[in-house]
Amino acid sequence: MYLLEHDAKWLLESSSVNVPPGVLLELGGTLDLSSLPDGPWMVKGQVAAGGRGKAGLVRKAATVEEVARLSEAMFGTLLKGKRVEAVRVERQVAAAAEVYIALMVDAAAGGVRVIVSEQGGMEIESVAPRDLRSETVAADAPAVVACVERLVRGMAAATAAALTQAARKLAALFFQSEALLVEINPLFVMADGGWVAADAKIVTDDNALARQPGLQQLLAARAAAYPEAWLKQEHGFDYVVVDPEGQIGLLTTGAGLSMMLIDELRADGLRPYNFLDIRTGGFRGDPTRLVSVLGWLGAAPSVKAVLINIFAGITDLGEFAALLLDALRQAPALRVPMVARLVGTNLEAAQVLLAQAGIPIYTELDPAIAHLRRHLESC
Ligand code: GDP
Numbered sequence: 001m002y003l004l005e006h007d008a009k010w011l012l013e014s015s016s017v018n019v020p021p022g023v024l025l026e027l028g029g030t031l032d033l034s035s036l037p038d039g040p041w042m043v044k045g046q047v048a049a050g051g052r053g054k055a056g057l058v059r060k061a062a063t064v065e066e067v068a069r070l071s072e073a074m075f076g077t078l079l080k081g082k083r084v085e086a087v088r089v090e091r092q093v094a095a096a097a098e099v100y101i102a103l104m105v106d107a108a109a110g111g112v113r114v115i116v117s118e119q120g121g122m123e124i125e126s127v128a129p130r131d132l133r134s135e136t137v138a139a140d141a142p143a144v145v146a147c148v149e150r151l152v153r154g155m156a157a158a159t160a161a162a163l164t165q166a167a168r169k170l171a172a173l174f175f176q177s178e179a180l181l182v183e184i185n186p187l188f189v190m191a192d193g194g195w196v197a198a199d200a201k202i203v204t205d206d207n208a209l210a211r212q213p214g215l216q217q218l219l220a221a222r223a224a225a226y227p228e229a230w231l232k233q234e235h236g237f238d239y240v241v242v243d244p245e246g247q248i249g250l251l252t253t254g255a256g257l258s259m260m261l262i263d264e265l266r267a268d269g270l271r272p273y274n275f276l277d278i279r280t281g282g283f284r285g286d287p288t289r290l291v292s293v294l295g296w297l298g299a300a301p302s303v304k305a306v307l308i309n310i311f312a313g314i315t316d317l318g319e320f321a322a323l324l325l326d327a328l329r330q331a332p333a334l335r336v337p338m339v340a341r342l343v344g345t346n347l348e349a350a351q352v353l354l355a356q357a358g359i360p361i362y363t364e365l366d367p368a369i370a371h372l373r374r375h376l377e378s379c
């Protein structure tokens with residue numbers, strides 16, 4: 001989950017990292033003046049994307065009227081395809097030095113990449129490489145803290161002290177919450193060495209959610225902001241809309257296979273709508289997952305056809321086909337044709353069943369794609 005800044009700051013606060021006090025104002029809600037911290041304020045559009053400052057989604061407000069006006073103007077704004085549905089109103093920090101610190105999983109190296117810079121802020125992408133200090137270290141908190149202590153040598157005393165202190169708390173949070181990324185940009189550093197995290201980007205690992213009650217709570221409170229993580233938790237499988245205007249809905253199992261299929265379709269000039277790893281092994285005779293997926297695909301106006309692609313090793317294709325027919329009876333929203341590419345155990349039984357439903361079956365991908373293409377061209 002790429003946490004909204006407000007939620008990331010909630011997590012930081014729970015690890016006693018200093019953040020400016022703030023409240024969340026949601027679209028359609030009313031501004032509760034009694035809950036506001038003392039002004040002046042920053043009004044910050046909540047979208048899981050960077051570059052909000054440059055897009056006008058981080059603004060100063062001196063009066064409550066201004067807070068209300070700026071919030072109203074931000075609601076509904078799109079940034080990188082994501083809509084602002086909430087704003088965080090927080091106490092404005094007096095201008096101070098803006099520095100940078102990030103911890104991220106470096107899977108290839110099997111460690112944690114640590115980056116610090118004395119020059120944080122909105123222009124971080126254009127900071128010269130020599131001004132970014134970075135190292136990859138072992139994945140444990142003492143190694144990360146020792147690394148930051150090394151990297152800050154030679155920096156101004158206040159900055160070095162602030163980054164080291166922040167690193168201790170951030171490293172603990174990083175490992176406790178099983179994060180993939182914790183990035184504070186900017187970390188405001190005051191002349192006396194005091195510091196506060198003015199922005200926060202935290203990405204957590206959805207696969208670790210089952211062990212993270214705090215994150216589960218957060219997800220339950222704001223499921224609409226994190227639809228994909230919510231789905232994975234509630235339904236136990238992965239479904240991601242990869243192209244909101246895609247024409248081909250995918251009914252697939254196996255993450256690698258599904259990703260390869262998306263690549264192949266795109267290479268053929270077609271637009272798949274979604275990624276899906278439905279995990280047929282988890283069906284246990286229950287068509288619920290299929291009903292959900294068919295419902296979502298049926299509700300997507302751009303989807304003109306559905307491609308089923310199953311390589312069945314353990315899965316019995318006859319059982320799969322029977323569940324699919326069951327699901328189709330329960331999900332009448334799907335009005336587009338389906339084409340199946342099936343390989344594996346008990347294919348013959350699936351052929352008989354799907355023929356009854358008028359779903360053509362291929363054992364090779366190319367003719368299945370050709371069939372889809374003919375259909376798309378005719379509609
Ligand atoms: P981003 O553009 O999405 O990374 O949003 P940030 O939260 O990092 O805000 C962008 C910029 O706004 C920061 O780099 C700061 O320069 C400025 N900013 C954010 N919060 C404050 C604040 O409390 N006080 C002041 N003076 N500037 C702020």
Ligand code: MN
Binds near residue numbers: 121185186199200
């Ligand atoms: Mn930022």
